[in-house]
Amino acid sequence: MPTIYLIRHGKASPEADDYDQLSPTGYEQSRLLGAELKRRGLSVGAVVTGSLLRQRQTAATVLAEAGIDVAPTVDERWNEYDHLDLLSRFPIESGSLQQRLDACLTSWTTDEGAGPGSFPHFRDGVRAALADVAAGLERGRTALVFTSGGVVGAACSTLMNAPDSAFVMMNRVTVNGSVSKVAHGRGGTQLLSFNDHAHLEQGGPELMTYR
Secondary structure (H helix, E strand, C coil): CCCCECCCCCCCCCCCCCCCCCCCCHHHHHHHHHHHHEEEEEEEEEEEEEHHHHHHHHHHHHHHHHHHCCCEEECCCCCCCCHHHHHHHHHCCCCHHHHHHHHHHHHHHHHCCCCCCHHHHHHHHHHHHHHHHHHHCCCEEEEEECHHHHHHHHHHHHHHCCCCCHHHHHHHHCCCEEEEEEECCCCCEEEEEEHHHHHHHHHHHHHHCCC
């Protein structure tokens, strides 16, 4: 049965001038994931990334550490939502950044707008991107998809037929460098595991990051 690994990028650089690049912690998370994938001995049939730099840097680091010689393809449907745009569209004046973001995402998922920039447009793009990856996989092969926490949350909540509120909860807890495993077969596409990050535990609590 073909499988798809939805991989959240390593920790980005919120303190830097350019957020969209891996931090030293992000590189270490990616290296440990690569070592874990090498241990698993996967038969990798495809590698896909979004176009964001932190996603592509994670892919390059993981593939090098795992010894996987498959050239990634880029699909912008795997890109993260624009959190700065959403925070400006649904302003919340008080609370921590996480509290404000959660409230903002809740407003986004319940907004009745449609088209580009809406939550249904984002969710349906993720759904279509996942379907395309699944359709192109051969039996017994694994696809590695390097993406972001919001995309992972949208994909996994959709596969569980969960309400849109589940997207907000899953987005909040998806660990940098984690893996969510999806299987595709005659019965359709199903979520097997969510947010696996056991490979990071050897690095200590500082590798448990969410941004």
